[in-house]
Amino acid sequence: MNQKAPKTLVFTGTSISHEDAKDIIGGVAFQPPVFRGNVEKAVKEGYKLIGIIDGIFFSRSAVTHKEIVRAMEAGVTVVGGCSMGALRASELDIHGMIGVGKIYEWYRSGEIEDDDEVAVATNPDTFEPVSSPMVNIRETFNAAFDEGIIDKESCRLLTxxxxxxxxxxxxxxxITREASREGIISGEKASELFTFCRDNETDLKREDAILVLEKVKELMSGEN
Structure with a gap:
């Protein structure tokens, strides 16, 4: 690692654990999902490179656009993707925030727009997800269609x-149980689909979280 690497902080804990993140990148401070005031505090503490993966949406005030813009105006490099990071990067890339990952691209293109696409309920002590994010569900149902488990119309209705x-x-x-109740798919098909989703989920948020960490690592080393 370059000894002159900038003082770096990454906000995460839901889409990828701090332990797993540390296996990807070292020399970085990790904090729980970001909320309003955290970025401003990080700037005051001398961080020059900030990665935003996860953030608080509804239980506390979300990190603001102005807060991130002020950080960049102060010379801080801000990278975002996956969850709150993808949302803010899609809105602030024109101001210099660096966005990475498929979810960021979806938000930027308008393919998805709502905050709830990446929102999940979490364990308040560990920040681990206890519900499934909509972006993962979309990709997993598409994968089930590709595997021939459900047809195109069922995929649309399930989504x-x-x-x-x-x-x-x-x-x-x-979701599969309710789909069976509503007659979207049969009970047997619901069981088959649930087993597929449980065992073969497309964890898009984790994939994009890793991309954020890899981009931060690249910037730390000066290879960008």
Whole structure:
């Protein structure tokens, strides 16, 4: 690691644990999901490179656009992707925030727009997710279609059902069970689909979290 690497901080803990993140990148401070005031505090503490992966959406005030812009105006490099980072990067890349990952691209292109696409309910002590994010559900149902487990119309209806479900209550078990009740798919197909989702989830948020960490690592080494 370059000894002159900038003092670096990454906000995460939900899409990827601090322990797993440390296996990817060293010499970095990790803090829980970001909320309002955290970035401003980080700037005051002398951090010059900030990665935003996870953030608080509803239980506390979210990190503001102005807060991030002020950090960049003060010479701090800010990288975002995956969750709150993807949201803010899609809105602030024109101001210099660096966005990475598929979810960021979806937000930037307008393919998805709502905050609930990346929101999950979490364990308040560990920040681990206890519901499934909509972006993962979309990709996993698409994968089930590609595998021939569900047809295109069922995939659409299942995705719509998931979208209508409150973000904190989204789970593959709940969605497939409700789909069976509503006649979208049979009970047998619901069981088959649930097993596939449980064992083969496309964890898009984790994939994008890793991309953020890799980008931060690249910037720390001066290889950008």
């Amino acid at each position: 719509d059902l998931a979208k209508k479900t409150h973000y904190g209550e989204r789970s593959y078990f709940g």
